[in-house]
Amino acid sequence: MNLNCFQLFAINLVILITNSEFFEKQKDFDFDEYNVSVFFISQSIATNLLICFQICKHEPKCAYLTFKSNKCSLYTKYASYIKKYDQNSVFYTRLSAFDLKGLVYYWPIFNSSTNDIVSRADLYEPVNAFIISNRFGIPKSAISLSVGRYKLPPRNYFDGDFTLMAWIRLTITSYFQRFIDCGISKNNTVIVILSNGLSNRPQICKNTNSYSELYFISRTPLEIGVWNHLTFTFKNGLGSYYKNGVLDQQGTLEYPVNILRTNCFLGKSLLIQDPDASADFDDIKLFNRALDDDEIRQEYHENF
Template sequence: SIDITHDEYIKIKNLDFPDFQDTNLIKIYDISNQMLCFSKCSIISKCAFVSFNGSKCRLLKRYAFRMLVESSKSAYCKNNCDDINGLINYWPIYESQVNDIVEGKDLYAPVNAFTTADRHGNENAAIRLKSGYYRVPEGVYFNGDFTVMAWAKVNKLVSFSRLFDFGVSRSSVLIFLSEAGTGKPGVDVISSKDLFTYSTFNKPVELSKWFHIAAVLKDSILSLYFNCTFQSSHLSNIPTRINRNLNFIGKSNMGNPNADADIDDFKIFNRALNIQEITDECKELF
């Protein structure tokens, strides 16, 4: 290991990161001095990995660890960079890949779904749905408290179209992109004992403009955030640990039309993030 300004860098032998441009890549520097490369990482709190190849110094975030591949070279890990703090699923979307880099729940069977530019202008780094959807593998995604977040851009108002809908029978955890024709996204947990309440944004979102949405369940209170700002909350059903086999990005389990939207950086945590953690996520500029 290597000590730099109180940070410890541990060599990950014969593993490195492929060349990619997505939100897990912080920055690339032209640096021929490896120690200077480590120093760059140490002054950036979000930096968790260093990849050094010739004169190229790449700094990466902690969520990038699932992207490591076999290599003749080696990456370096800063401190406890394998701690993903409750993140159980993450679909970053990069280079046309629609993989879950945490649990391998890769999106599949697209219908009217493509890759497009993300909010930073990187090509093939977000998904575009044109009255379309992806399927998501079955699995246990929820059990009590959770946080779900994503970046989204609504291209057309479609009544109760879904950002995601993960369910079994008529029990679902979902985010819709427009409450009827209001243009206000919302979140709900539906069960056989539905409470017939849900939270929405206070105002409609602008069409064709990226925004960050986060839904947080803490105990029985389900709260909704728009671009780091609290919107509303309600008394919610609590999702139980069941295997969900009707899971979609962009498609409803209740017959609502498919989404017309772009989606990126979709994450699920098995705990309720606090406001500072939500702010750190949605103000991500890299």
């Protein structure tokens, strides 16, 4: 087959871009179709691979793409967790898309998995824990605790500025039920409470070796049975709480101690008198910096 100059130019341009700093070809791999909906962005018709590259470059969330039968499919950076070996397939990695912006732990919860896909701090030893559909109705994509809990492996989760966020749905009102309680013992802990007393108003506090405690309580209660995006940040001694992307409350907190935290839980308190949580959780993220208002709003509006 004879190719004209334009066709040769287009082919060489595709080869150049494919092997450039922007995209890298990954042979013999594809994405697991059973799980891919969690990390799928969009699909559109493209007459050639070059156009597919351009579509990806104009989508900020795009980190991977496939091009099959003139169909250009885009995926988020977390789709790497569901890639599979397939000698007849290929996908492309957008190399400039992998700035995690301080994201150090991420539990997306999908296909019954409670694994952390960034640092391998997988949740384990569940008690009264179930896997349910998430806020989009996708099955096996959220955690439900019924007076239950998970353990977190020992890590230095909090040692300075941070952002902790998740989609959370209270299922009952419970006295001082926890989102996260993380330290060594009941002191030197970072605690995020879903209900101050029986108020359903979230609270964040920081305990020290000397048993001093600084905390603040949100202004508005959480609704039972409603998914809410909750964000807690800490920067320069100031803690902030956001509900559905909007700042709700701020207060002074002490700096977290730089220690290996060996006693950390999702849903459980280190104080024996406080019950385990009755709530649903999804898309749990921890950053090693305080996200700004725009970034928090963007996280709230993400659809994965």
